[in-house]
Amino acid sequence: MSERHRLRSLGTFVLLNGLIPIRTQPLYLVNLLASPLSFMFFLTVVSHGVLLRWGITGGLILTMLSAGTGLQSDLTHYRHDLKFQDIVVASPVEAPVYVLGMALSELVYSLPGLAVFVVLFVADGLASPLSLAVLTGVLLLVWGFATALAFTLATYFQDVRETFMFSPLISLVLTVLPPVYYPLAYLPGWAQVVARFSPTTYAAALVQGAVHLAPLSTASAALDWGVLGAVTAALFLVAAFKARWKEP
Amino acid sequence: MEPAIVARDVTKVYPGSRSGAPALDGLSLEVPAGGVYGLIGRNGAGKTTFIRIAATQLEATSGSLTVLGHSVRGEERAIRSRIACVPQESRPLYFLRTEEVVYLYLKMRGLPTDEARRRTNAALEELSLVEYRKRLVNRLSGGLRRRTLCAMVLASDADVMFLDEPTTGLDPIARREVWQAVRRASREQRTILLTTHYLDEAEALSGRLALVERGKRVLEGTAVELRGRVRYPYRVTIWGAVPREELDSYGKVSPIEGGFLVFASEEHARELARWALERNLRLSLGPVSLEDIFLEVVGRPIEEETPLADDTNGAEAEA
Numbered sequence: 001m002s003e004r005h006r007l008r009s010l011g012t013f014v015l016l017n018g019l020i021p022i023r024t025q026p027l028y029l030v031n032l033l034a035s036p037l038s039f040m041f042f043l044t045v046v047s048h049g050v051l052l053r054w055g056i057t058g059g060l061i062l063t064m065l066s067a068g069t070g071l072q073s074d075l076t077h078y079r080h081d082l083k084f085q086d087i088v089v090a091s092p093v094e095a096p097v098y099v100l101g102m103a104l105s106e107l108v109y110s111l112p113g114l115a116v117f118v119v120l121f122v123a124d125g126l127a128s129p130l131s132l133a134v135l136t137g138v139l140l141l142v143w144g145f146a147t148a149l150a151f152t153l154a155t156y157f158q159d160v161r162e163t164f165m166f167s168p169l170i171s172l173v174l175t176v177l178p179p180v181y182y183p184l185a186y187l188p189g190w191a192q193v194v195a196r197f198s199p200t201t202y203a204a205a206l207v208q209g210a211v212h213l214a215p216l217s218t219a220s221a222a223l224d225w226g227v228l229g230a231v232t233a234a235l236f237l238v239a240a241f242k243a244r245w246k247e248p
Numbered sequence: 249m250e251p252a253i254v255a256r257d258v259t260k261v262y263p264g265s266r267s268g269a270p271a272l273d274g275l276s277l278e279v280p281a282g283g284v285y286g287l288i289g290r291n292g293a294g295k296t297t298f299i300r301i302a303a304t305q306l307e308a309t310s311g312s313l314t315v316l317g318h319s320v321r322g323e324e325r326a327i328r329s330r331i332a333c334v335p336q337e338s339r340p341l342y343f344l345r346t347e348e349v350v351y352l353y354l355k356m357r358g359l360p361t362d363e364a365r366r367r368t369n370a371a372l373e374e375l376s377l378v379e380y381r382k383r384l385v386n387r388l389s390g391g392l393r394r395r396t397l398c399a400m401v402l403a404s405d406a407d408v409m410f411l412d413e414p415t416t417g418l419d420p421i422a423r424r425e426v427w428q429a430v431r432r433a434s435r436e437q438r439t440i441l442l443t444t445h446y447l448d449e450a451e452a453l454s455g456r457l458a459l460v461e462r463g464k465r466v467l468e469g470t471a472v473e474l475r476g477r478v479r480y481p482y483r484v485t486i487w488g489a490v491p492r493e494e495l496d497s498y499g500k501v502s503p504i505e506g507g508f509l510v511f512a513s514e515e516h517a518r519e520l521a522r523w524a525l526e527r528n529l530r531l532s533l534g535p536v537s538l539e540d541i542f543l544e545v546v547g548r549p550i551e552e553e554t555p556l557a558d559d560t561n562g563a564e565a566e567a
Contacts, residue, residue: 012355087333089305091404092328092357093358247307
């Protein structure tokens, strides 16, 4: 497949799974907005406004994470119920093009959420060239590792119902337990250690540091980028070698 | 010309299969390039497993299989650029319109917009889907959805097309429209590997046929060759009160409503026809049908399911 063909395929997947479904069900657009906004609302009310900024940065991370992990139910449904993956496998489309195309299509659903949180981010004075650059990099890495994880899992699930079980677990491990919506210091010592096993802890620390919500030394920032990059690379490798594009 | 598909001793045991019973048991086949090749067999015989291995969707446990000269093990990319497949039980994405199913599939394969549109229009026309082109596929009947998938794959003009029970659920007219499109593709030197439950369809479309039973190839050839390989290639139906004992010497006799059906060799069929005419009995004589051959070779009708060795893997159960 030439580069031109690959681009056509990518565009087709965005249209097929992103833009066209919205035509039949516009509510898809607010679907990914609901959870991050709820978290932010809840934290802001309970903390009398103190955690609003944490809610905004957390909301941005959760929105991108959901855009990635949301892929698992779509891919599982298409693979099992419609045999769509089999149709794609028996075609010139390569697995990375399929995954990237479908991942970009999921991003379409997260655009309203991103727009809302970016507006809040700017309106609350959190935006600066540095914070925007850090935010962009972090969100891309979060989206990347979530997509790789979702694709790998989707090729193992035997039924779409399994994704209903895994989604809340992933959400718990990657967004609720780690300090995405609140300072790491709020957690007891042992929980801070446990939180270090979640890549979103590092993502949140980078964004929170860039907007001066939490202190972040250069060494810590380097470590956070390193861990986040390594986790993303590792999950891409797992997707490349362990995902079942062709069934065993 | 080099065969389009060459399978040698292909075996497939699904991972997690408790009994270890193979879904394919040393299957060997050669599918000539250009034309339709029919794979027939009961549910669970291994047809879908074979198609999925050839279409690079499933790993074989052992054996070798090449498609257009490339091995399914290690050279998948070269194969995939030249194939297309309608999997068994596949359904189009329900939020698409009929024309979008075909058009976006072609775009997904990398075709430029104008070409994709031209082929979409031609495929919709050929399979009489024009009046449904703007309709969402979830508002189409099951048969129309299946027809849409056939249109999608036939529009691809891939060198090898895998059609796994493409006409299941279609009414007789729609089936014939699919046949017409399949014939058109085969005339254009495309190779089509077809599985079907409809033996009339297999015979009407396929240049060559393979009969698969419990993962093995039990018979292979053109319909004429298959008839030549069975013990009784002719069927003679005789109506009237005839003592059965008088017919037994001509071949295999089965009673039917108002008479007898006799499966016989060419010589015996001729003798029997003469015998019946001398007695002014009504008769019909002709070559055995594919269904008769299937029944003789397998010993069971095609509608009867193959008992599965175990049910640990749904993929073994071919619906």
